[in-house]
Amino acid sequence: MSKTMTPELAPPRAVLDQDWGRIGRFGGLIALSLIFVALSNMPVSMETFDLIADQVTLGDVSLWWLLLVAGFAVGKEVVLEGMTTHARGPRDIVAGACTGAVAAAGLSVLAVLIDNFDLRDPLINWSPQTLEKLSLGGSVGSGVVLWLVAGAAIGGVGGSLHVLSERPRRLFVTMLVSVFLIAILETVLSDISEDIALEWLADIVYAKRGGLTIVGVVLVAVLSGAYSWWGRVRAQEAKERFQSLEGADRTRGNAIAFGLVAVATVVLPMVLGGITNELLANVGLFVLLALGLNIVVGLAGILDLGYVAFFAIGGYTTAILTSPNRGESWPDWMPDTPWFAALLLVMVFAALTGLFIGAPVIRMRGDYLAIVTLGFGEIIRLLFLSDWLGGYTGAAQGITNIPGVNVFGLTTVKGTNPQAVFYLVAAFCAVAIYVSWRLEKSRLGRAWMAVREDESVAEAMGINTVNVKLMAFVVGAVLASFSGAIFAAKVGSIFPTSFIILVSIVILVVVIVGGMGNIAGVIAGAVVLIGVLGGPKQPGLLQEFSNFKLLIYGALLIWMMLQKPEGLIPNVRRTRELHQEEFLQDAWLRGEIDTDADPSEGGVAPA
């Protein structure tokens, strides 16, 4: 906000000198969002989750945060160069309060409507429970009054953030977010604390029946506040120092960072509890899938919406080869192959499927290709489900009794031992990361990018575009099949329902949210989406959100597309491009650049 504040500020505007239209617009929008949230049943279904014991529930927060956003957003202003900028003051608090009140009024209207009309038929959450929640424990009338007051108060707090200077604002936000995060991560943090003998701390911070204790809130707020006030600047400096390293220093820095990550990957699972390891294993499965899809979509630019097909092929091939319970149509003499031996066949079969699906698809471009891959993804699942192949795949009954992975007779990796599963997945992820990293810089990687950028010119360069695209399909298919093979061994049984189209979509969202074409980004995307929110069938850290997972995915995707199209961890390549473009635009605005200047002179060289 105050990044480019002009030094000379005009005195604050009068309190009543408001942009009432803007307040109405923002209030109305937030009111609609509040009504949507209320009717999506978040407030009621999350009522049982105490954030602060007996005081604040997640249900309450699902509505409150929108009021805070309303109060803050209405006061946002772009500081225009060369225009008068007023200092912030009470006017902003009033604006926030008014917006909050308008939004709350909208919600109150919903309460009154629920009280008087019955629309439960189309709107299932148009219910007494919702009404009770919206009345805040009293009558509808008192609820309306309370909401207006609360809306104005919370909105006012949001607006007052503009009045605070940078540092205290950060302090406040950090404290608020920290308390929320610590409260919401109760399950996993308690789980971890048991393993590292910090149970006593967890007992102080968390109440027996769930939620933070008052002591816990104060403790977290003070600690995070202290970090924000004193530690943050130093952390920032350290980060900048690291980023400004060059040459050999940079290489050494990277090596150290890489080593730390590697050590953490090995050590953390030993410290973490079963639930957390289970989450990490799921994250790993999706990292593997997302890395594969990243090659297909991110590098080669082929929008594959049926990527789950290869995950399914990996899972089913493993199941059929290793389980004694494979479909009854297989000959009796078929041996129960050990997992690692089966993996070779899985790879071969996945690669063949990649070729088989890829060959017809690859000749298409753009939208058509996406639709056709979508179709193939479903066809594969329906084949596994069909009676025609039922004798081989178990149709809807699936294949059960898939044995775990016997690692050289040392140990057996299966679902009951999530820590071992995580190590197995991590090993495969390491391979996938290495392969992706090498491929990106290779001749084949360049050919993929050339095809992505301009297919006909790539062809004119002598690149066999069909072969190159098929290669991308095959490499992606093999990586996905690894994930499927581990998935089968981990879960111990597979059914066609594990391979619905939603899986393809989620993997794609992971790639997009993380940052297309970037390995670290893809991992970050998987951690955030799969680890925290949960996969299509896998529970995440925040199980309370599991019913709203898709809603949040969608909201996140839209927000990312609008605000951070380059992803959580942007590709250096793309950031560089953005910066250069900005630079060139700036230079052009200042009249310093002559785009088609004579090559021998002129033209500003962007550094």
Place this chain on the structure above:
Amino acid sequence: MTDQTTATPLLEFRGVNTHYGAVHILKDVDLAIYPGELVCLLGGNASGKSTTLKTLLGMVTPTTGEVVLDGEVVNDKPTSYRVERGVTMVPENRRLFKRLSVKENLQLGAYLRTDKDGIERDLERIYEMFPRVKERLNQKSGTLSGGEQQMVAVGRALMAKPRVLLMDEPSMGLAPALVQTNFELIQQIHEEGVAIFMVEQNANMALSIADRGWVLQTGRVVLDDSADALLANPDLRASYLGDGKR
């Protein structure tokens, strides 16, 4: 210039006909490009110029007739086969791989080459030829100015070690000041022994540096003569060189 009566053409069309769907594009076209010469193909819109290039490069297969490379009929050979043997194209409007760096663009030009040392040497040669390109090696090619993009496009083509360079409208979309520089560049490459087959709308400019030229009209070669004769041809002057209108 090579003695045309004895030398084998580097690249040749013998009675080529092509179709897009049912539409007849090239009609009995005969062309011959000899090693080391600079020739140009003139023609208005939809006369079949681009199709000629695509057919030479193997991206379009003739329905009848033969495309001959070094005396060998290459109708069935893929583009990569021809690129490996020295047929390279600089596409219309440069068409760089915009989100890739300048260096990656140059490396892609040498995609089919396996001689690592040779590639390094040729990269150095390109840097020498275009010092401005060297300054921008790690920059995205899409952020370069038009003139710089033209240099990268030519550099990318030279990385393939061409014996004949097919240039599709090299002066299109360039600022007038750059058109002249560009033609000088083409001549410079030509002087190093690379044959150049240039498709141009800017007939005056093209013919002033070319040895020979053809004029294509609705898929048929209507004129085939030396550049000087073409420049003097009254019909051509009227239709392409703008005499009639001025």
